[in-house]
Amino acid sequence: MTFLGARRGLQLLLGLFLYGFSLAMMIRATLGVSPWDVLGQGGSLRTGIPFGTMTIIIGVIVLLLWIPLRQRPGVGTVLNVLLVGPSAEIGLALIGEPGQLWARILLFTGGLVLLAVASGLYIGARLGPGPRDGLMTGLHTRFGLPIWLVRTAIEGTVLLLGWSLGGSVGAGTVAFALLIGPMINIALPVFRMPERAGPRLELLPSERTP
Structure with a gap:
């Protein structure tokens, strides 16, 4: 295995672990989570299945x-499905729910920043997109719809379904929707592996620098 190949693998694993851990941080902040995690929370509440396991099931x-x-x-796609859920469970086991609002805001902010860094790490490794990213780009390619419309439709549907199941929706959900794209746009160039290190992974339009 070459140095670059080993680095890509380590970067992918670190990114996926930190991604799941960042989800746990935002969940414990109780200010609202991303649409997909609203669905995971709602499914977990309805079925009694742990959040991490539910995340794996949704990914599959x-x-x-x-x-x-x-x-x-x-x-990277397969490992995304298998590793994000367990790392989220580790985070939930280690992190308590803060009592003060300022501490909850700080925890959520830290989780959001960490998620952006983790996304830059795992996407930048160029070993395959996450299952949700692939669904989005696949629908865009198959039906010729604008990718922003596909993304909005998917996340809107997921959010409504998760909310109907009892998932947490709040100010953090709005903050996530508004900020995560620009934050990943900053993080991705920092961690993106050189072109020769692997197959090209195109950025979504929302992740491209204007």
């Missing part, structure tokens, strides 16, 4: 939706 279901869209997963 989304990955199955790739089949009719003719999307091909990479090793």
Whole structure:
């Protein structure tokens, strides 16, 4: 294995672990979470399945939706499904719920920043997109719809479904929706591996520098 290959693998694993841990931080802040995590929370509340396990189940279901869209997963895609949920469970076990509002805001902010860094790490490793990213780009390619419309429709549907199941929706959900794109746009160039290190992974339009 070359140095660059080893670095890509380590960067992918670190990014996925930190991604799950950052989700736990935002959940414990109780200010609202991302639409997909609203769904995970709601499913967990309704079924009694731990949040991390529910995250894996949702990831597998989304990955199955790739089949009719003719999307091909990479090793990073599979590891994303398998590792984010358990790392979120580790975070939930280690992090308590703050009592003061200022502490909750600080915890949520730290989680949001960490998620942006983690996204830059795992996407920048160029070993395959996450299942949700692949669903988005697959629908865009298959039906020719604008990617912003596909993204909005998917996340809106997921948010409404998760909310109906009892997932947490709040100011943090809005903050996530408004800030995560620009934050990943900053983090990704820092961690993106050189072109020769692996297959090109195109950025979503929302992640491209204007």
